[in-house]
Amino acid sequence: MCSLSRRDFLASAAVAAATSSLVAAQDKPATTSAAKIEIEKRQFGATDMKVTVLGFGGAEIGYQGIDQVTVDKILNSALDAGLNVIDTAECYAGSEESIGRAVSSRRKEFYLFTKVGHMEEGAAGWTAASIEKSINRSLERLKTDRLDLVQLHSCGRDILEKGECIAALEAAKKAGKTRYIGYSGDGDSALYAIETGRFDTLQTSVNIVDQQSIELTIPKAKARNMGVIAKRPIANAVWRYDTQPENGYVVEYWKRLRKLDYDFTRGEAARDAGPDGAAGVALRFTLAVPGVHVAIVGTTKPERWAQNEEMLAKGGPLSQARFDAIRARWKEIAPADWVGQI
Ligand SMILES: NC(=O)c1ccc[n+]([C@@H]2O[C@H](COP(=O)([O-])OP(=O)(O)OC[C@H]3O[C@@H](n4cnc5c(N)ncnc54)[C@H](OP(=O)(O)O)[C@@H]3O)[C@@H](O)[C@H]2O)c1
Numbered sequence: 001m002c003s004l005s006r007r008d009f010l011a012s013a014a015v016a017a018a019t020s021s022l023v024a025a026q027d028k029p030a031t032t033s034a035a036k037i038e039i040e041k042r043q044f045g046a047t048d049m050k051v052t053v054l055g056f057g058g059a060e061i062g063y064q065g066i067d068q069v070t071v072d073k074i075l076n077s078a079l080d081a082g083l084n085v086i087d088t089a090e091c092y093a094g095s096e097e098s099i100g101r102a103v104s105s106r107r108k109e110f111y112l113f114t115k116v117g118h119m120e121e122g123a124a125g126w127t128a129a130s131i132e133k134s135i136n137r138s139l140e141r142l143k144t145d146r147l148d149l150v151q152l153h154s155c156g157r158d159i160l161e162k163g164e165c166i167a168a169l170e171a172a173k174k175a176g177k178t179r180y181i182g183y184s185g186d187g188d189s190a191l192y193a194i195e196t197g198r199f200d201t202l203q204t205s206v207n208i209v210d211q212q213s214i215e216l217t218i219p220k221a222k223a224r225n226m227g228v229i230a231k232r233p234i235a236n237a238v239w240r241y242d243t244q245p246e247n248g249y250v251v252e253y254w255k256r257l258r259k260l261d262y263d264f265t266r267g268e269a270a271r272d273a274g275p276d277g278a279a280g281v282a283l284r285f286t287l288a289v290p291g292v293h294v295a296i297v298g299t300t301k302p303e304r305w306a307q308n309e310e311m312l313a314k315g316g317p318l319s320q321a322r323f324d325a326i327r328a329r330w331k332e333i334a335p336a337d338w339v340g341q342i
Contacts, residue, residue, distance in 0.1 A: 037313045039082040042293040045227035047180050047200055049111050049148065053287050054309055055085030057231065057298035062088070062095030066300050071098040078305035079109050087203070087229065087296045088142075089115035089153055090134050096141035104143035113229070114138045115153035115184055117165070126159045128168035135172050151182040151203055154342050157189040166198050184231065186340030190217045194224060201227035205340045206289055207235040208265075208282045209256040211330045212340045214289055222291035232341065233286040233295035239265040239278045252341055260333050262326065273307070275315025283308060284318035285326055
């Protein structure tokens, strides 16, 4: 999964981070711990949760095999800085276990979301028995007696229509294993999930290069007062790659961005770590989409969550003019087959 260009990127980013923290230490040694940022929280649909707009996405720590010491640092420093949403899944290769080990002792400080459906291969994962087993396993791995949210992990509309998996989630809710239930996915399946009226939340892709949900699903979820989680919210930061990345997961986004060619993702702006650089505008765009409550940014780096929090605080809400320009560019360039990416 980790390509050569990806490794190169991580190495240069680590040097950059080390350099910038040295500069920060020389310039203003006293302000680092004093300047605690009060991060914005949003009412999460009709649930009883008020979620921090910046959450934590647990896929990368699992798929990239990040060691436990680093995961401990990533999560504990983010919680110290104000994080209150951690999202993971049963199939994120060790993510649930490392989250459990890192922060189960601080369980009261955050909302814990996971997903089900891929515990067994293919169709075998989409049965009531498999879902029940998966939830029990997640509780064990995450070292907790209750989840705040369990989501069906991107199953197709055909599975949703059968109703068995939704009923299995409802049974888990009734049994007190999870407080809320949701659907995580895109396009027509997400639309169908919303229209069943049986889910408390929707998790869907929404970002500068993936905007189908802004008209197709998020307004409908909003109208039903569902909690809305933005996945892939910073568009996998694909402006970092000068050439096509080897990691197939991000290639479609990389290709889209080349065509969209936003001014804030080229040249100096692509390297600008401030709120008006690529990452800042991308994340502020996602959080400006009406109906979105939390952006679960994935990371492999201990300093990243606090950096993104600071970037959001410095930039404030994206201006309407900039939001409209990004929407207009998408409408001008995006062909009909640029659908929401899983
Ligand atoms: N079907 C589903 O249910 C589904 C599918 C996809 C994702 N998800 C969820 O959504 C979460 C987020 O998705 P994702 O991780 O694919 O996408 P993402 O959050 O858009 O992108 C994560 C990448 O952005 C980089 N990044 C973060 N902040 C940055 C900054 N300020 N500047 C430059 N790079 C930055 C991170 O690199 P560093 O390591 O360098 O910080 C990481 O490689 C996942 O963890 C998962 O929980 C769910």
